[in-house]
Amino acid sequence: MRKLVSGLGGRAVIAVPYLWLFIFFLVPFFIVLKISLSQVTIAIPPYIPVFNWQDGLAGFFQKLGALSLDNYLWLADDPLYVNAYLSSLRIAAVSTLLTLLVGYPLAYGMARAPLAVRPILLMMVILPFWTSFLIRVYAWIGILKPEGLLNQFLMFLGIIDQPLVIANTTTAVYIGIVYSYLPFMVLPLYATLEKMDYSLIEAAEDLGCTPLAAFWKITFPLSLAGVLAGCMLVFIPAVGEFVIPDLLGGSGTLMIGKTLWNEFFANRDWPVSSAVAIVLLLILVLPIVYFQRAQARAQERAG
Amino acid sequence: MASLGSIRRSFAPWADPKAKPYIRFENVTKRFSDFVAVDDLSLSIYEREFFALLGASGCGKTTLLRMLAGFEQPTSGRILLDGQDLRGVPPYRRPVNMMFQSYALFPHMTVEANIAFGLKQDRMPKAEIAERVRQMLKLVKLEPFAKRKPHQLSGGQRQRVALARSLAKRPKVLLLDEPLGALDKKLREETQFELMDLQHDLGLTFVVVTHDQEEAMTMADRIAIMDKGRVLQVATPAEIYEAPASRFVADFIGSINIFEGSLVKESAGMTEIRDTSGADFRVAAPARAAPGDLVWLAIRPEKMRVSRERPPEAENALNGEVWDIAYLGDMTIYNVKLDDGRIVKASMINSMRRLEDALTWHDRAWISFPADAGVVLAE
Numbered sequence: 058m059r060k061l062v063s064g065l066g067g068r069a070v071i072a073v074p075y076l077w078l079f080i081f082f083l084v085p086f087f088i089v090l091k092i093s094l095s096q097v098t099i100a101i102p103p104y105i106p107v108f109n110w111q112d113g114l115a116g117f118f119q120k121l122g123a124l125s126l127d128n129y130l131w132l133a134d135d136p137l138y139v140n141a142y143l144s145s146l147r148i149a150a151v152s153t154l155l156t157l158l159v160g161y162p163l164a165y166g167m168a169r170a171p172l173a174v175r176p177i178l179l180m181m182v183i184l185p186f187w188t189s190f191l192i193r194v195y196a197w198i199g200i201l202k203p204e205g206l207l208n209q210f211l212m213f214l215g216i217i218d219q220p221l222v223i224a225n226t227t228t229a230v231y232i233g234i235v236y237s238y239l240p241f242m243v244l245p246l247y248a249t250l251e252k253m254d255y256s257l258i259e260a261a262e263d264l265g266c267t268p269l270a271a272f273w274k275i276t277f278p279l280s281l282a283g284v285l286a287g288c289m290l291v292f293i294p295a296v297g298e299f300v301i302p303d304l305l306g307g308s309g310t311l312m313i314g315k316t317l318w319n320e321f322f323a324n325r326d327w328p329v330s331s332a333v334a335i336v337l338l339l340i341l342v343l344p345i346v347y348f349q350r351a352q353a354r355a356q357e358r359a360g
Numbered sequence: 361m362a363s364l365g366s367i368r369r370s371f372a373p374w375a376d377p378k379a380k381p382y383i384r385f386e387n388v389t390k391r392f393s394d395f396v397a398v399d400d401l402s403l404s405i406y407e408r409e410f411f412a413l414l415g416a417s418g419c420g421k422t423t424l425l426r427m428l429a430g431f432e433q434p435t436s437g438r439i440l441l442d443g444q445d446l447r448g449v450p451p452y453r454r455p456v457n458m459m460f461q462s463y464a465l466f467p468h469m470t471v472e473a474n475i476a477f478g479l480k481q482d483r484m485p486k487a488e489i490a491e492r493v494r495q496m497l498k499l500v501k502l503e504p505f506a507k508r509k510p511h512q513l514s515g516g517q518r519q520r521v522a523l524a525r526s527l528a529k530r531p532k533v534l535l536l537d538e539p540l541g542a543l544d545k546k547l548r549e550e551t552q553f554e555l556m557d558l559q560h561d562l563g564l565t566f567v568v569v570t571h572d573q574e575e576a577m578t579m580a581d582r583i584a585i586m587d588k589g590r591v592l593q594v595a596t597p598a599e600i601y602e603a604p605a606s607r608f609v610a611d612f613i614g615s616i617n618i619f620e621g622s623l624v625k626e627s628a629g630m631t632e633i634r635d636t637s638g639a640d641f642r643v644a645a646p647a648r649a650a651p652g653d654l655v656w657l658a659i660r661p662e663k664m665r666v667s668r669e670r671p672p673e674a675e676n677a678l679n680g681e682v683w684d685i686a687y688l689g690d691m692t693i694y695n696v697k698l699d700d701g702r703i704v705k706a707s708m709i710n711s712m713r714r715l716e717d718a719l720t721w722h723d724r725a726w727i728s729f730p731a732d733a734g735v736v737l738a739e
Binding site (some may be wrong): 065262263266 | 452465
């Protein structure tokens with residue numbers, strides 16, 4: 058009896074997040090999927106066919122037949138979209154690598170800091186979240202623009218005599234993404250590095266490793282789970298990033314989030330923008346599935 | 361085994377004034393901010409010696425070992441290995457290897473790869489590495505487990521992998537930090553003898569840190585008893601047990617009865633002591649003190665005898681009441697309460713005990729010991 062009750066309770070607990078995902082992810086996903094298969098028109102809503110409760114079953118099937126993959130063919134046909142996807146993936150990949158290069162030493166330093174300081178360092182990594190993301194990205198405009206803080210400072214030091222053009226370039230987008238997503242890289246890395254037994258490093262040095270060799274042979278391989286988690290947490294949102302390229306990027310920065318925004322708001326082409334979103338989702342689902350598999354494998358190994 | 365015993369007995373380079381110490385700590389001090397872990401310590405360890413650093417936790421023994429491995433630098437003083445000053449030599453350039461208390465096996469590598477790790481670091485040819493790994497696996501009897509990861513092994517097997525890994529590079533000195541601490545009692549006893557045989561067969565110098573006196577007594581050629589960063593006595597297990605240098609050492613190793621008293625006189629090798637209750641003792645041991653000085657007479661329980669009547673031949677005897685009897689199978693421990701309330705402990709081997717003498721709780725009894733049973737301690 059007790060088991061039955063706890064079984065029901067357990068199911069109820071699991072049901073809540075599933076219900077949440079169903080209502081706020083799966084249902085909207087199917088709505089977007091349906092729109093992506095529709096045709097654009099000048100109406101409210103701006104696409105046909107529109108399903109209606111009054112249609113009845115026959116009308117429903119008739120309208121179902123009107124759905125087509127035209128928008129997807131259109132995306133594949135137009136190099137603009139393909140280029141935007143490729144460019145987004147490239148920018149996200151480069152930014153992820155840069156974030157890793159900045160984040161790893163940071164996380165390592167935190168994990169090796171005296172125990173008493175670690176919570177403070179951790180707090181400092183999380184602290185930027187207390188300010189609006191948008192405001193922080195705007196602040197970078199003030200830093201990077203030709204008459205901005207960075208250029209003024211460098212000219213004051215006499216390092217340059219012409220302002221650097223960073224604002225509205227892809228470089229600025231990299232800076233913005235690395236800055237914004239750094240905590241997502243640092244936190245999983247810190248969690249992995251902090252648990253690591255320092256006597257392993259001592260053992261490696263005892264057996265003839267220089268500290269650098271010990272890092273590459275012991276510390277880094279043992280932190281791979283954290284590296285993978287951090288990279289996924291940065292790469293996945295960075296591919297679809299819209300705000301950072303919009304505010305910091307220039308006309309040369311081609312990213313799919315920007316393209317999607319244009320289709321939706323400027324062209325009012327809901328079906329094509331929905332198709333763009335669905336393809337983006339598929340591109341991102343693949344690495345997520347891979348990541349989950351890798352995690353499951355790692356857990357199997359550990360268990 | 362018998363031949364091994366006789367070799368061990370004849371091995372005593374520390375008694376040879378011409379022998380050169382292999383490892384030498386010279387006035388080594390190590391401070392961690394305001395805590396003194398090792399305090400002006402000097403110590404010599406000889407080649408092929410099995411040397412134990414014994415003490416309670418926090419006595420500085422592990423710090424001493426870590427300084428030898430190169431993980432800590434002495435605040436002052438110097439450490440010599442085979443005549444070479446080790447100052448500034450990083451751990452990866454020292455011809456010593458360490459077996460860690462936690463074993464510190466690399467979790468992402470197989471047993472084989474763990475053992476080969478140090479050899480690869482030295483860029484030894486692949487074929488030689490494979491051969492050496494095979495030898496090491498054979499040595500620690502882990503051949504079937506070569507491809508396993510550390511988490512797939514039992515505690516005892518992990519201990520062996522750690523040992524094989526630290527021996528693989530054939531270091532001049534092997535440092536062992538509580539090598540048997542994580543094993544259960546039975547396995548620990550087996551492994552003690554294996555370690556001794558291994559050390560003897562490979563002809564290595566072992567420096568082992570332990571808090572377990574039985575372990576140190578079993579394995580070591582010499583033991584250094586440490587307390588508060590200082591070495592109190594360095595001697596063979598038998599000397600430490602039979603002739604402790606101070607009350608701390610006497611009390612630390614095994615159990616002992618200590619009588620506080622003042623030195624009456626010392627003549628012709630006989631020392632007379634009057635203890636605080638007024639009893640007089642005559643012992644055949646040097647006092648190293650002047651008449652009237654405060655001294656302590658220390659006697660091991662097994663040197664004491666309990667009997668109903670005062671044995672006529674006994675030089676020293678005290679009367680009391682049997683307070684507690686602990687039967688341990690091979691021997692029996694008697695706690696005899698003297699009339700002034702002090703408890704004296706005597707242990708008697710059961711095969712020697714006469715049945716008609718069987719004493720029981722609250723019987724009046726004599727506790728006696730011969731003149732050559734005790735040591736006189738001046739500190």
